[in-house]
Amino acid sequence: MARLDAVVIGGGPAGLAAASVLAAQGARAVLLDEQPAPGGQIYRAVETASPALLKLLGDDYSWGAGLVDRLRASGAEWRPGSTVWQVTPDREVWVSRDGRSELLQAGVVVVATGAIERPVPIPGWTLPGAMTCGAVQILLKTAGLVPEGAVLAGSGPLLYLVAAQCIAAGARPAAILDTATADNARAARRHLPRALKGAIGRATLMKGFMLQAQIRASGTEWYRRVTDLVLEGTEAVEAVRFVYRGREQRIATGLVALHEGIIPNQQITRSLDCAHQWDAAQRCFRPTLDAWGNTSLPGILVAGDGGGIVGARAAEHAGRIAAAEALRQLGRLDAAARDRLAAPDRAGLAAQLAVRPFLDALFAPPAAVLRPADDVVVCRCEAVRAGAVRDVVAQGCLGPNQAKSFLRAGMGPCQGRMCGPVVCELIAEARGVGLDEVGYYRIRPPLKPVTVAELAGVSLDAEA
Amino acid sequence: MRLSADVLIVGGGIQGCSAALFMARRGADVLLVEKNSVGRHASGVNAGGVRRLLRDPAEVPLSVEAMKIWLGLEALVEADCGFKVSGQVAVAADAAEWDELSARAARMAELGWTHEELIGPDELYDVLPALVPGCLGGLIARGDGFASPYHTTMAIRAAAIRTGARVVEGVRATGFKREGGRWQVASSAGVLEARVLVNTGGAWGGAVAEALGEPVPLVPSAPMMMVTAPVPAFCEPVVIGVHRALSFKQAQNGTVLIGGGHLGVPDTVAETSSVDLRKLVISARTVAELFPVMRSAAIVRTWSGIESRLPDGIPVIGPSSTEADAFHAFGFSHHGFQLGPVVGRILSELVLDGGTNLPLHPFRIERFR
Numbered sequence: 001m002a003r004l005d006a007v008v009i010g011g012g013p014a015g016l017a018a019a020s021v022l023a024a025q026g027a028r029a030v031l032l033d034e035q036p037a038p039g040g041q042i043y044r045a046v047e048t049a050s051p052a053l054l055k056l057l058g059d060d061y062s063w064g065a066g067l068v069d070r071l072r073a074s075g076a077e078w079r080p081g082s083t084v085w086q087v088t089p090d091r092e093v094w095v096s097r098d099g100r101s102e103l104l105q106a107g108v109v110v111v112a113t114g115a116i117e118r119p120v121p122i123p124g125w126t127l128p129g130a131m132t133c134g135a136v137q138i139l140l141k142t143a144g145l146v147p148e149g150a151v152l153a154g155s156g157p158l159l160y161l162v163a164a165q166c167i168a169a170g171a172r173p174a175a176i177l178d179t180a181t182a183d184n185a186r187a188a189r190r191h192l193p194r195a196l197k198g199a200i201g202r203a204t205l206m207k208g209f210m211l212q213a214q215i216r217a218s219g220t221e222w223y224r225r226v227t228d229l230v231l232e233g234t235e236a237v238e239a240v241r242f243v244y245r246g247r248e249q250r251i252a253t254g255l256v257a258l259h260e261g262i263i264p265n266q267q268i269t270r271s272l273d274c275a276h277q278w279d280a281a282q283r284c285f286r287p288t289l290d291a292w293g294n295t296s297l298p299g300i301l302v303a304g305d306g307g308g309i310v311g312a313r314a315a316e317h318a319g320r321i322a323a324a325e326a327l328r329q330l331g332r333l334d335a336a337a338r339d340r341l342a343a344p345d346r347a348g349l350a351a352q353l354a355v356r357p358f359l360d361a362l363f364a365p366p367a368a369v370l371r372p373a374d375d376v377v378v379c380r381c382e383a384v385r386a387g388a389v390r391d392v393v394a395q396g397c398l399g400p401n402q403a404k405s406f407l408r409a410g411m412g413p414c415q416g417r418m419c420g421p422v423v424c425e426l427i428a429e430a431r432g433v434g435l436d437e438v439g440y441y442r443i444r445p446p447l448k449p450v451t452v453a454e455l456a457g458v459s460l461d462a463e464a
Numbered sequence: 465m466r467l468s469a470d471v472l473i474v475g476g477g478i479q480g481c482s483a484a485l486f487m488a489r490r491g492a493d494v495l496l497v498e499k500n501s502v503g504r505h506a507s508g509v510n511a512g513g514v515r516r517l518l519r520d521p522a523e524v525p526l527s528v529e530a531m532k533i534w535l536g537l538e539a540l541v542e543a544d545c546g547f548k549v550s551g552q553v554a555v556a557a558d559a560a561e562w563d564e565l566s567a568r569a570a571r572m573a574e575l576g577w578t579h580e581e582l583i584g585p586d587e588l589y590d591v592l593p594a595l596v597p598g599c600l601g602g603l604i605a606r607g608d609g610f611a612s613p614y615h616t617t618m619a620i621r622a623a624a625i626r627t628g629a630r631v632v633e634g635v636r637a638t639g640f641k642r643e644g645g646r647w648q649v650a651s652s653a654g655v656l657e658a659r660v661l662v663n664t665g666g667a668w669g670g671a672v673a674e675a676l677g678e679p680v681p682l683v684p685s686a687p688m689m690m691v692t693a694p695v696p697a698f699c700e701p702v703v704i705g706v707h708r709a710l711s712f713k714q715a716q717n718g719t720v721l722i723g724g725g726h727l728g729v730p731d732t733v734a735e736t737s738s739v740d741l742r743k744l745v746i747s748a749r750t751v752a753e754l755f756p757v758m759r760s761a762a763i764v765r766t767w768s769g770i771e772s773r774l775p776d777g778i779p780v781i782g783p784s785s786t787e788a789d790a791f792h793a794f795g796f797s798h799h800g801f802q803l804g805p806v807v808g809r810i811l812s813e814l815v816l817d818g819g820t821n822l823p824l825h826p827f828r829i830e831r832f833r
Binding site for chain 2: 453
């Protein structure tokens, strides 16, 4: 079993920043990521992007190249293609690479697993041809592919960004079906003064306006305040139906990219049984963290969107802040030195977060997505519909773990990543209680499937 | 909520729910309280084996009787319990295991039991074609099978409620005393009052016995399970090891459930348990060795649940030795699921008739004095 000072899980902005600082300060740090190249989702493949692609994806993307350069220079060990499938409270990290699993013992673990796209359970969302905006962007970043004639449906900064990038790449979307409500806009207005107070907030909002202007200038059909989204089709998506200004509309398309924002990827912290809390503003659970990213378990820290959605630049600051604290825990810095090291990032983080309440309110997901109608599939692995979840609550089911036992919802290979948020919302609604009371799935190892042979082949301490 | 009843059952696992059902069927006024939710621990997360095979001889009469109830259980509770008669086979992979199974078969024949049958290698490989070559034979119980533990427990709970029992979850019994010939049980919902007290508290049953002045050396434990993604059908019966800690079965949907007694870490205070991955590595090695076809199967989930063990590996079932109108059924030592229905009936007979025809002497609580 290899012993390391720090294992950082996830090579996005938070993980890149954390691993760089840890290694630069002399700690033996390993950065694990499932992808072949550093960058995470936001800076995916940034090292190898062509000049044309860098231009298309813009400065917010190419910024990641600097982070990756610093990682390469720091001396941190970068291990691509590594799937972490379990972390224990004793900071053992079980990781699979090239079909073989091994066990790493870490002094501290920094969980920087970022966000996942919020599941968008609408009728037809399981049909081939329904994808997410994030998936569209992956194709763009890794293969330079842009979808022709796609309909983008939902809301959130990523949806507009993907729309603008498709337009810039010469593949104008067939339409944008914007689900953000008038209530959202009203609620967001309250947070506008704070968002506009700092230069970063103003720049962020300006970028948003520019994106929207670009989309409008392209002549893309843009339906606002859309409701009742339905994907039609038998074998695959053939059309999208929706209600706009009180009238039902239909657009024929084979490709719909859905997006309703992102939520923390809580699989590791849930499986560790760290304390979590419901974040009403972001409509998601997140691990309970102190100002340094410490979870309720000693030596387990979270940095970046995995601790609550903050955005890429803020995640980078959070990664460096968590690294400073990890260095203190490892005995490499005293508290005063830690505070000095983290001070610039604390200021940077605060500046980045000023705009967040405005964005959270503006892009709050619609109720129909949070708590879909009875006939909508919520658990894709086990084909469980929303109505079945409501039924078992009527039969006495109090929480998601009982729903799992009743219905098998959340028992498939995705370990509940896709259905967990929705099942919990449905139970809370049916019981008339808050999400904190309902709780979440207990997440059991392995976090990702591992074969019997691979598990059998792990070399244990006594044999090493 | 009315806090009194003729019979108060503490503990909502399969034993308590079955007791509630069998008593309610006879018209008794039953209140079952469960500190958490029904089937939260051993009853909801066990491997689901419905097994007479290789049971302690003391348990065999109960287990055989239980199997008769199992055959009609889904009709009785009017629900699908995932019950299937698939057979269960113990595999002898070496000479020592074969000797043990042969001796077992002789012993069961001597006692007059016919449900376990010794088979040689030819028949073993007919039944388990995917088994690694070189095994010597097995012991088979063709009438055994498996069921879905959580669905079964919840179906029995629902049937008990339909029959008139009251089942209350989220109520923790905390203090036990008898006044004027009635039980006064302190609980998180107030004082519960009853003529008869039944302790089906599972891993927490020892605390109730202790409160009644008859402590037992009950040790909490956390058996672990793994389940794979679906693989093509290769195994009809449930397979169990003899000296190797192994049990596994393939469900109708193709998933394979691997258990077998490797233990995780229980926490009876927080009411959670965690898996010990190092032991699951050993478990995976046993499976990979005996069933090479399983090597490529993807494990999608592992879990553990809180159970408990008594030193002699059999439960306490019967009247309290210290208090009148109190009965116990707990400490099933990792194999209580199949016995659930018969234990429920036995408890109903003890409470309502004052006795049962089944031999309970080996299970008396006094054995730990």
